[in-house]
Amino acid sequence: RVKEQNLQMCADSMYFDLFTLQGWVRSVRSQKKNVFLHVNDGSSLQSLQIVGFFPSLNLRLLTFGSAVEVTGVLKKSPHPKQPVELEAEQIHVVGKCNPVDFPFKIKERHSLEYIRQFPHLRCRTNVFSSLLRVRSQATTAIHSYFKDNGFVQIHTPVITSNDCEGAGELFRVEPSGPAFVDDTNFFSVPAFLTVSGQLHLEVMSGSFSRVYTFGPTFRAENSQTRRHLAEFFMVEAEISFTQSLEDLTKVMEDMFRSATEHVLAHCAEDVDLFHKRVTPGHRMFKVLNVKLLSLRVTYSEAIDILNRSSENFWGCDLMTEHEKYVVKHCGNLPVFVTEYPYDLKPFYARDNQDHPKHTVAAVDLLVPGVGELCGGSLREERLDLLQDRLQDAGLADTYSWYLDLRRFGSVPHGGFGLGFERYLQCILGVDNIKDVIPFPRFSHSCLL
Ligand code: 4AD
Numbered sequence: 080r081v082k083e084q085n086l087q088m089c090a091d092s093m094y095f096d097l098f099t100l101q102g103w104v105r106s107v108r109s110q111k112k113n114v115f116l117h118v119n120d121g122s123s124l125q126s127l128q129i130v131g132f133f134p135s136l137n138l139r140l141l142t143f144g145s146a147v148e149v150t151g152v153l154k155k156s157p158h159p160k161q162p163v164e165l166e167a168e169q170i171h172v173v174g175k176c177n178p179v180d181f182p183f184k185i186k187e188r189h190s191l192e193y194i195r196q197f198p199h200l201r202c203r204t205n206v207f208s209s210l211l212r213v214r215s216q217a218t219t220a221i222h223s224y225f226k227d228n229g230f231v232q233i234h235t236p237v238i239t240s241n242d243c244e245g246a247g248e249l250f251r252v253e254p255s256g257p258a259f260v261d262d263t264n265f266f267s268v269p270a271f272l273t274v275s276g277q278l279h280l281e282v283m284s285g286s287f288s289r290v291y292t293f294g295p296t297f298r299a300e301n302s303q304t305r306r307h308l309a310e311f312f313m314v315e316a317e318i319s320f321t322q323s324l325e326d327l328t329k330v331m332e333d334m335f336r337s338a339t340e341h342v343l344a345h346c347a348e349d350v351d352l353f354h355k356r357v358t359p360g361h362r363m364f365k366v367l368n369v370k371l372l373s374l375r376v377t378y379s380e381a382i383d384i385l386n387r388s389s390e391n392f393w394g395c396d397l398m399t400e401h402e403k404y405v406v407k408h409c410g411n412l413p414v415f416v417t418e419y420p421y422d423l424k425p426f427y428a429r430d431n432q433d434h435p436k437h438t439v440a441a442v443d444l445l446v447p448g449v450g451e452l453c454g455g456s457l458r459e460e461r462l463d464l465l466q467d468r469l470q471d472a473g474l475a476d477t478y479s480w481y482l483d484l485r486r487f488g489s490v491p492h493g494g495f496g497l498g499f500e501r502y503l504q505c506i507l508g509v510d511n512i513k514d515v516i517p518f519p520r521f522s523h524s525c526l527l
């Protein structure tokens with residue numbers, strides 16, 4: 080007779096005779112005979128109100144954070160805010176939680192900085208569990224976008240011998256343990272944790288016209304900033320037969336909008352809670368549906384916006400403060416910056432030979448509060464130009480396999496990478512990247 084479902088699944092239903100809920104106590108109130116509890120099982124922000132009379136239970140065990148299993152009958156609730164409540168027949172305290180030692184206190188609103196000190200416990204707070212549900216929905220949304228648009232998912236390797244031409248500082252992979260004391264060269268070549276799956280995707284784009292990957296990426300950046308992690312998740316796509324940077328930019332724009340609409344449609348409550356409690360005034364969602372990501376400026380125009388003399392500044396990279404300034408100038412809306420100087424971008428970026436200033440067909444998406452969210456380019460598909468560029472960089476031997484891709488059925492193509500944590504920062508308005516990943520890794524910190 081007992082149906083076990085999670086709270087999310089039974090949200091609108093009152094069809095169960097008996098219902099068992101397993102979860103964690105969010106609040107407790109005792110009145111003469113009855114005890115009122117709110118219990119949450121993590122499936123949604125909603126807690127279920129439990130009403131019961133438990134004469135044989137030591138009520139002191141029912142504390143904020145304790146784990147319980149309650150069985151009872153779901154009834155229509157007299158309170159308009161909650162459609163149903165559970166009239167409990169049995170309750171079992173599965174795991175006690177000492178309120179004195181538990182770092183989170185009932186009815187207290189802890190800041191993200193405070194809860195960050197407890198990476199093993201912070202998912203017990205409403206705010207962080209909301210964020211993790213949004214993260215999970217956003218992951219689904221991104222996969223759905225690619226599935227709906229004919230992309231094939233590729234599992235690019237985590238361990239690799241290529242460095243994607245200096246996309247970031249590398250972590251070297253070496254074996255450990257007695258069997259390897261004298262042989263640290265396990266792979267016979269230096270091996271690293273991946274900094275980008277781009278080159279592997281480019282291999283695949285020679286057979287599947289649209290491919291993507293979504294996985295962990297590693298950079299040994301020594302910067303303690305609010306937008307860098309040593310381990311972050313990157314969404315990367317590669318599209319063959321793409322003729323213009325604008326085609327590529329459209330895909331970036333489409334993916335951003337579609338994923339964000341999906342998150343809003345499926346996680347509105349969690350997003351609302353987050354905005355109310357943590358980031359009041361954050362306006363990303365409000366502007367999204369009205370003004371789409373239609374703003375584009377060239378790198379040269381960005382320099383004008385920065386009020387820098389083009390003569391001195393042209394060729395310099397845009398720093399975070401520059402990016403944020405450009406975004407602000409553009410009405411605090413997302414903006415695509417295109418046509419970067421040739422020397423600023425890696426060898427694979429497509430040469431705009433006809434431009435008076437030497438540029439490549441590269442694009443970065445800059446967003447409010449974060450700066451660079453996404454980087455992409457058309458790839459140099461012309462064998463002779465690529466060969467020259469690799470030769471000049473002394474990389475022709477290392478990348479001979481890459482040149483092969485241009486020898487056999489080369490097509491115009493392009494791709495991009497989006498930092499998933501920065502995306503979450505952007506849509507939720509979170510200031511510090513360490514607060515949007517379950518277990519942040521950064522220099523001098525690898526907790527758990
Ligand atoms: O701009 P990046 O370095 O581009 C690439 O790696 C390309 N190979 C991607 C491609 O075209 N397939 O990185 C892409 C994005 C950045 O725009 C940023 O959002 C994010 O990855 N990112 C980081 N996010 C968190 N922590 C870090 N240390 C990051 N480094 C880059």
Ligand code: MG
Binds near residue numbers: 451453454
């Ligand atoms: Mg970049």
